[in-house]
Amino acid sequence: MIKEGLDGIVTAQSTISLVDGEKGLLVYRGHWAEETAKTKTFEEVTYLLWNNHFPTNAQLTDFQKKMKQQRILTPSDETILGSLPDSMDMMSVIRTVLSSKGNKHFNWSSTIEQGIKITSIIPTIIAYRHRTLNGLDPVKPDPKYDHVANYLYMLNGREPKESHVKALTAYLVLTMEHGMNASTFTARVISSTQSDLVSAVTGAIGAMKGPLHGGAPSGVIDLLQNIGTVENAENHLRHLLEKGEKLMGFGHRVYKTVDPRARALKEITTDLAEDDPWFELANQVERIAIKLLKEYKPGRKLHTNVEFYAAAILKALALPTELFTAIFTMSRVVGWIANVFEQNDNNRIIRPSSLYIGPMPN
Ligand code: COA
Numbered sequence: 001m002i003k004e005g006l007d008g009i010v011t012a013q014s015t016i017s018l019v020d021g022e023k024g025l026l027v028y029r030g031h032w033a034e035e036t037a038k039t040k041t042f043e044e045v046t047y048l049l050w051n052n053h054f055p056t057n058a059q060l061t062d063f064q065k066k067m068k069q070q071r072i073l074t075p076s077d078e079t080i081l082g083s084l085p086d087s088m089d090m091m092s093v094i095r096t097v098l099s100s101k102g103n104k105h106f107n108w109s110s111t112i113e114q115g116i117k118i119t120s121i122i123p124t125i126i127a128y129r130h131r132t133l134n135g136l137d138p139v140k141p142d143p144k145y146d147h148v149a150n151y152l153y154m155l156n157g158r159e160p161k162e163s164h165v166k167a168l169t170a171y172l173v174l175t176m177e178h179g180m181n182a183s184t185f186t187a188r189v190i191s192s193t194q195s196d197l198v199s200a201v202t203g204a205i206g207a208m209k210g211p212l213h214g215g216a217p218s219g220v221i222d223l224l225q226n227i228g229t230v231e232n233a234e235n236h237l238r239h240l241l242e243k244g245e246k247l248m249g250f251g252h253r254v255y256k257t258v259d260p261r262a263r264a265l266k267e268i269t270t271d272l273a274e275d276d277p278w279f280e281l282a283n284q285v286e287r288i289a290i291k292l293l294k295e296y297k298p299g300r301k302l303h304t305n306v307e308f309y310a311a312a313i314l315k316a317l318a319l320p321t322e323l324f325t326a327i328f329t330m331s332r333v334v335g336w337i338a339n340v341f342e343q344n345d346n347n348r349i350i351r352p353s354s355l356y357i358g359p360m361p362n
Pocket of ligand 1 (some may be wrong): 217218245246247251252253293297300304305
């Protein structure tokens with residue numbers, strides 16, 4: 001029997017993540033993803049996904065040190081970045097610079113050091129490209145900041161707000177890994193041929209770049225922007241529902257209960273609402289939207305999805321819409337690399353079949 005899009009086909013046994021859409025569960029290596037997003041740093045969760053346990057203090061210090069060393073662009077990276085046309089989109093820029101790193105040291109036996117090299121440099125590529133494209137001087141990484149704070153610092157050229165670092169960390173942690181999605185599968189297919197880590201990651205970036213996968217939460221931003229103030233929310237949302245429109249940021253194909261990622265991000269933005277009017281607006285809009293969805297679409301199991309709070313966070317941080325998919329890549333690369341390690345540990349080339357339905361020669 002053919003399964004279009006490999007729907008429901010189990011292609012690997014994995015200890016990396018569990019995604020249960022019916023029960024609304026997301027587990028990373030035996031830990032609730034929600035909990036890790038609220039309490040751990042980007043570096044700690046990366047370490048967990050790659051090593052199957054959280055780091056000790058000494059292991060974390062060593063890991064952080066290595067990540068800081070690898071976040072600096074080489075002169076050759078800068079030459080490549082300087083030679084790319086302005087019209088090139090950010091995902092293609094990341095793919096191209098990473099591709100140039102695939103030297104002879106990258107072979108099939110992928111290592112944590114290689115993972116660190118790839119993961120650490122992505123935020124620097126994004127910030128460098130974004131600033132130079134906008135006529136601003138690039139800002140060098142600052143070792144006093146961790147991975148996420150340093151990204152905001154390099155992008156904006158000023159000390160990031162603690163609440164912004166906390167919110168972005170939670171978003172990045174919650175989007176690091178999500179089962180056998182298209183880009184993760186791509187990384188595993190490439191790795192299964194005994195190709196190298198750079199090739200697996202650049203291939204995954206190609207899959208992520210497609211609008212059916214790394215689609216940006218910009219529909220939610222438009223919704224929040226059009227609503228503008230809490231006082232407007234109910235009228236605006238009622239008007240959309242009466243026109244038969246879908247409210248962006250609600251409903252999900254897989255999660256038929258609360259998306260655990262949305263629940264965690266909501267908690268974080270609620271705590272931070274005093275710090276930022278965007279968080280407050282998002283929280284109020286969500287409350288009213290859920291009330292109205294129950295009224296207009298009873299029994300349809302419509303809940304807030306991760307895109308809703310992702311949009312609120314990215315907007316509150318004034319992160320430009322054109323960077324959204326690239327920011328998602330900053331986190332998902334961690335999951336890709338974890339999957340490559342797992343694939344390599346127990347490899348069999350991934351080689352499904354197709355059914356020929358064309359004519360036979362006479
Ligand atoms: N707002 C209002 N009504 C919604 C809705 C939403 N966000 N999502 C689903 N519904 C309604 C549908 O109109 C349909 O109503 P009906 O039974 O009266 O025809 C019912 O709920 C079931 O919808 P369906 O499209 O079958 O759900 P799905 O599981 O196939 O679709 C999504 C899931 C994500 C495609 C859908 O919920 C959606 O389009 N959401 C808005 C877009 C969004 O947030 N996408 C995420 C990134 S921004």
